[in-house]
Amino acid sequence: MSLWDYIVWPFARLMEFLYNWTQNYGIAVILFALVVNLILLPFMAKSKKSMMRTTRFQPKMKALEKKYADNKEKYQQEVAKLYREEGINPMSGCLWSLLPFPIIIALYSVIRQPLEKMMGISSEGVQKITEWAAQNAGFVSTNKTYDEIGVTNALHQHWDAAVNALSDWADKLMNLDYSFLGMNLGEVPNWKVWTIDFANTSTALPALGLFLIPLIAALLSWLSMKISQATNPTAGGAQAEASMKTMNIFMPIMSIWICFIMPAALGVYWIANSIFGIIRDVVLTKIYKRKLDIEDAERIAKEKAKEDEIRRRHEETERLRAEGATVRNNNTSKKKMQAQSKQQSDERRAASEKAERDAKRERLGIKSSEGENPSQVGNRRYARGRAYDPNRFANAAAPAAEAETTDEPASEDQPE
Numbered sequence: 001m002s003l004w005d006y007i008v009w010p011f012a013r014l015m016e017f018l019y020n021w022t023q024n025y026g027i028a029v030i031l032f033a034l035v036v037n038l039i040l041l042p043f044m045a046k047s048k049k050s051m052m053r054t055t056r057f058q059p060k061m062k063a064l065e066k067k068y069a070d071n072k073e074k075y076q077q078e079v080a081k082l083y084r085e086e087g088i089n090p091m092s093g094c095l096w097s098l099l100p101f102p103i104i105i106a107l108y109s110v111i112r113q114p115l116e117k118m119m120g121i122s123s124e125g126v127q128k129i130t131e132w133a134a135q136n137a138g139f140v141s142t143n144k145t146y147d148e149i150g151v152t153n154a155l156h157q158h159w160d161a162a163v164n165a166l167s168d169w170a171d172k173l174m175n176l177d178y179s180f181l182g183m184n185l186g187e188v189p190n191w192k193v194w195t196i197d198f199a200n201t202s203t204a205l206p207a208l209g210l211f212l213i214p215l216i217a218a219l220l221s222w223l224s225m226k227i228s229q230a231t232n233p234t235a236g237g238a239q240a241e242a243s244m245k246t247m248n249i250f251m252p253i254m255s256i257w258i259c260f261i262m263p264a265a266l267g268v269y270w271i272a273n274s275i276f277g278i279i280r281d282v283v284l285t286k287i288y289k290r291k292l293d294i295e296d297a298e299r300i301a302k303e304k305a306k307e308d309e310i311r312r313r314h315e316e317t318e319r320l321r322a323e324g325a326t327v328r329n330n331n332t333s334k335k336k337m338q339a340q341s342k343q344q345s346d347e348r349r350a351a352s353e354k355a356e357r358d359a360k361r362e363r364l365g366i367k368s369s370e371g372e373n374p375s376q377v378g379n380r381r382y383a384r385g386r387a388y389d390p391n392r393f394a395n396a397a398a399p400a401a402e403a404e405t406t407d408e409p410a411s412e413d414q415p416e
Contacts (some may be wrong), residue, residue: 004109011106012117019118019176026180027263033272036103037280040184043099048284052292057086104266111186111265115148119172129155132165149263152176178265183209185265213267214259216253220274225251228281233242 014035018028037044061079068075110117115126130151133139137154141147155162166173167349177187182205189210190196196211198204225248258377259267374390377383 007102008106008109008117011025011103012110015107015110016118016174019174023177024180025176025178025185025265026268029185029268030272032107033269033276036100037273037276041280042101044280045284045288048281049288049292052285052288052339053086056292056296057082087147106267107269107416108262108266111149111263112146114152114174114176118176119169119174121172125169129166129169136161136165143188146186146188146263149178153178153184153186180268181209182206183264185268186263188262189214189260189264189267191260210264212270213264214256217259217267217270217274218255220271220278221255222248224254224274224281227278305355 011032015028015032018031018035019025022028064075064078064082068078115121115129116123126148130139130147131150133154134141139150139154141150153176155173156175156177163173165171170327178184184206187210190207191211191214193208193211196204196207209298229244231249255270284386359373373381375382375384375386375388382388
């Protein structure tokens with residue numbers, strides 16, 4: 001067995017069990033879709049939660065984008081930091097959403113090769129059974145890809161004769177009936193609807209039903225995407241919206257194309273999977289919206305409490321500093337502690353010197369304003385310059401005004 005055979009084997013056994021239980025191929029396919037959705041539910045739930053959380057942090061990401069508009073590298077670093085702090089993996093939503101595609105391929109293999117995959121008959125046995133069906137059951141090969149489906153239909157129509165003639169494989173053969181709602185799910189839908197003979201209702205109705213399967217699959221695929229986008233709106237900007245619009249067109253077209261070139265059973269699976277997906281999306285959205293609202297409220301409360309604590313500590317530090325009762329932080333470096341100690345010593349010395357000068361001026365009867373150094377700022381005596389004059393503009397304006405008053409023209413009556 002190849003690696004692919006090992007991958008397909010569990011899906012083939014599941015399909016075999018469901019058909020033996022229901023004895024209806026269409027119902028078995030629908031139940032197959034249900035079981036697959038239940039198995040994938042934990043992964044899809046994780047994907048849904050991740051996408052919803054990412055969407056809720058879009059306002060913060062937009063704020064970062066605006067803040068670091070000129071520095072893309074810094075923006076990416078801050079976004080990565082935000083994801084890391086909030087435990088968000090933006091790729092997890094995409095990865096889990098890709099899981100259904102390998103399952104569709106595996107199911108296609110099971111539907112296309114019922115003798116080999118579901119019944120476990122070897123390639124040599126399949127060849128001999130095909131030869132018997134061609135000679136005794138009226139089987140005619142029209143498409144090599146789906147020969148096993150045609151052989152299985154022939155065996156179903158001549159079951160008793162087949163069991164007697166093919167005794168070597170009698171314990172493995174299954175009497176598969178592809179009929180579902182009057183349609184043969186082993187057939188490939190014909191898109192040339194105008195070729196249907198509507199006068200013969202016995203063949204027209206099944207053919208019309210097969211034709212409608214791809215259209216219904218495409219419609220539900222589109223509806224599933226629209227509901228998913230409505231319950232989890234994209235906030236990634238114009239580029240993300242353009243990408244979503246492209247997917248809204250591409251996925252339904254791909255659904256129609258696949259369902260028109262493959263057996264109708266795959267189209268039934270596509271329809272059932274879309275319906276279950278819509279139900280899952282709506283339910284998970286309601287569940288996680290409530291949970292994420294609680295998480296957001298708790299996060300906002302924690303952030304507010306943290307900000308209040310920082311503000312309280314700051315106010316307490318300022319109060320202690322004003323009282324001269326600040327407590328030394330054990331985490332403060334030795335160099336910084338020495339600088340702080342020197343600054344405090346300088347401030348005390350400057351205050352002491354100022355007090356002595358004020359006392360001396362008071363003994364000499366000098367007003368404090370006359371003896372102050374206008375260029376001094378704190379303990380820096382000449383911070384504004386040695387020649388600093390706070391009244392320099394007034395002093396400069398006085399001579400100019402005096403010159404204007406003295407520079408008057410002589411009277412014409414004055415003697416020469």
